Amino acid sequence: MAAHLSSGRVNLTALREAGRRELREFLDKCAGSKAIVWDEYLTGPFGLIAQYSLLKVSAAAGARRPGPAAAAPDALASAQEHEVEKMFTLKPGRLPPADVKNVIFFVRPKLELMDIITDNVLREDRGRSPQRDFHILFVPRRSLLCEQWLKEQGVLGSFIHREQYSLDLIPFDGDLLSMESESAFKECYLESDQTSLYHAAKGLMTLQALYGTIPQIFGKGECARHVANMMIRMKREFPGSQNSIFPVFDTLLLLDRNVDLLTPLATQLTYEGLIDEIYGIQNTYVKLPPEKFAPKKQGEGGKDLPTEPKKLQLNSAEELYAEIRDKNFNAVGSVLSKKAKIISAAFEERHHAKTVGEIKQFVSQLPHMQAARSSLANHTSIAELIKDITTSEDFFDNLTVEQEFMSGIDTDKVNNYIEDCIAQKHPLIKILRLVCLQSVCNSGLKQKVLDHYKREILQTYGYEHILTLNNLEKAGLLKPQTSGRNNYPTIRKTLRLWMDDVNEQNPNDISYVYSGYAPLSVRLAQLLARPGWRSIEEVLKMLPGPHFEERQQLPTGLQKKRQHGENRVTLVFFLGGVTYAEIAALRFLSQMEDGGTEYVIATTKLINGTSWIKSLMEKLEPAPF
């Protein structure tokens, strides 16, 4: 499961290992058998750090092996007691009657969760024997607010250990880290709460402790500036963090999401991007409709069609997926059919195997071939599912409008398609994505156009959505054109954001990820590497927030002498979220032969336009029909 983390230029297994170590340390503090009660949201991110087997055999595995650990027989006995025996999902009511010594709550610091925990603890049977000890592990941080809340409910004293597990940057893949902090963008831009930036800075400090001080920091945007400041201050204040590790990263680029509000609004057209747009990838897993994944073996799932969604993990550990995920969807089909031919040819080989030696060789390759075949079958099914959608009329119409906006056509008047969609009551998020896209591509909408859209939306979807519209305005996604000037055309031309001749099959530019539109954020990263931001000063000034450069001094012994032809490594940190298409574009740049830079990507959250807009919407109660 961890092989994919070490495949990249930077070995991220070390980061995961540090996370696991910390978790084990906590578990070991609570001696005796344990039950873990999970805040359901956390199970996904935790799964990327440690699987159940790790928790369960945390100590027992060591005891089985000869060595210093098993020196005393009673140590062995207590070690075996030490394991995590049960796991439950956090919910109100009485805790299940597991016969364990410790009950540990793994929770985010949220008040509504504290209420559930309080309920659990108060309903605990005081007379039970043996009594169970309670502990709380806050992820990613202890919160004063929560503890005070527990205190007011009179249960704080029931917890023996109250600790925090700083799950700041979680390794998702060999070149990808995420904090999975869903509301980071909203908190920063709507609520002026920059705690997530503080966590980002802390995550970066942890990263530097493991992979060396990053000598150069570039940034664009208000939040980027804050994070850089915090990093510099933390470094000054923790003299102990002066480490002697040879720096793995040459450059850190901090980018605010609000510098590029456009990109996430557009529909991603890479394979992985489309899977995320349509089905939503959660912590590298995707749930798919089961119809196309009929059980292969008889008797396993019975004769009925499976009704549970099919769950698949998607990361670079799967060879085929690593190859196709960043391709434009239009280029995926040909790769799949080529692979199919290769595999069936490989299976045909068995007819040519004559000698015992040949047969033996064939058999030894079988497991690998079978894995490749099932991987191919899965992705063929997924591609079919996606194709059903991408070939639909509505997908095409929607994409046409998006592309018109991005290339600057008719962005200043009410769009017919958007009006039609409102009239037909298409999902509100879809409407908002389009209207925001139009606004961003026009540096704000004309007051009359904006008012028209607002009125239609409120009349059709309900007046309470005025709150959501207000949020979008605050975030800068939807706004009246104030300056009277539309800067977007200048930005588009200078940064070459729209490319007419895009090659989807054999791309020569990052614009292939949106079939024409080159993501602004990635263009900034590309231009920073070559020829440098000095060439685009004018445009940088048009984008919100300051741009800056900082240097962190390295001891002379650690300064890098670059080998000829050796690539630089840049960590790009997207504050406020990043899309899979942007990741694909950066990977494309990493792989360019004369690129000279390889990228590792970090973010507060993996997003797409839908999940992003959703995070900005006011939570309203669902309508009864």
Add this chain to the structure above:
Amino acid sequence: MSRARADEEEYWHSSKFRAFTFDDEDDELSQLKESKRAVNSLRDIVDDDDDDLERVSWSGEPVGSISWSIKETASSSTSSLEGRDSSLQKGSSSYAAFPKQVSSYSLSSLFKGELYLSLSALSDTGVKNYAPELRRPKAEYKDYSSDWSPKDTVRRMQRGKVCSLERFRSLQDKLVLLDEAVAGHDGNVITAVLIFLKRTLRREILFRELEVRQVALCHLIHFLKETGEQKLLLDLLRLCFFSLSLQLSQYREHLNIQDVEKRREFLKGCIGLPFSAEDTSHIQDHYTLLERQIIIEANDRHLETAGQSEIFRKYPRKASILNMPLVTTLFYSCFYHYTEAEGTFSSPTNLKKTFKIPDKQYVLTALAARAKLRAWDDVDALFTTKNWLGYTKKKAPIGFHRVVEILQRNNAPVQVLQEYVRLVEDVETRLNLATKYKCHDVVIETYRDLKDRIQLTAYKCKVERGSADEEKINSILNNMVRNAY
């Protein structure tokens, strides 16, 4: 709560509990500790169990994933332990004491920043019956007895050190402390300072100072929202209304009001608030709409239960109309109250006028509602206009292709559909729609007008053999031949 406190007291003073046994080396525990360390270091060398190829259970959930395990362990535990659970035994509190082990190699301990404030600074309760963390080894006591500057205090709080805020007595000091906390960007610390200020400052002074400190203000609002201190929150919002970003917060409160009458009253109160001009008009509309819905709902519920009205008997209402969007309300009124005079609150024309619903929107909604009832005459009337000579003409503000789509979605018969397909102006669209919905007449006539023999001949195989349609095609083809010569 007092009971719980007493429990805590008892618990902490109980001699069995040894809260800090740093120098108290229990044999068994120290062995365990050692074995643990050995195991941990072992795991770095030996292979990880979970690095094997992932196993997947038949439900598709990877075996060993956390959510899978939750299901597994939860299901296996439920029944078996019932009996033991009920064996009531007044257990002695046998809390074991564990050394607070400070690991020498944990990376994160460098940055962990365990926030721990002196909670005495935040509540009136004394230290002793509070948290174990406060009873730290003597060496740490000096940490909070010294005189730290506001800046140092904030830094220390961020790193999780214990700090007393009580020393900050003057308003000046408190504000410097707050500004430092805000400059640190750590919401946890900002909130901690705010709680301290909220407790030690007069409300008017606190609010006044927050007015010029927007970030801190947002944190306090968030805190009050989370903890549900509605009264203080509303007071704060009322005072801060001039600040643009908060205008709608009070309006938002209506969502928490379940009772419609109360909600209506609340919205009425919102109208007077200083929103921007357009927001005010939307909120006014919201209020008017809810007011209408309450009247319509009362009326219709009465009609429905009385069972007198045919439409309600034939098509019972699926849900109440309360709190529905305007367009949904219009649909409802076109469905149940289409023929009512403009004077009644529930008539569609009245709604259209009151809320200035654009023509397009109105026609679309009315069409959908009437088509659903299969009231084709009403549909016809929607698009019929008379000119001054008394001739009738068909006109649709939404384009007839859209009309066809909506009718088709409501399973309109071909005869009805055909009539509107014929009215689609663009020839290509007309042909596409006609072919798609099998309006043979329209297809045939269009090809005839285009004089397209080839297509017409090809179309012959699409119509039923021996039908009137086939005959029609044949006769047209014959005519065309004759005309060609």
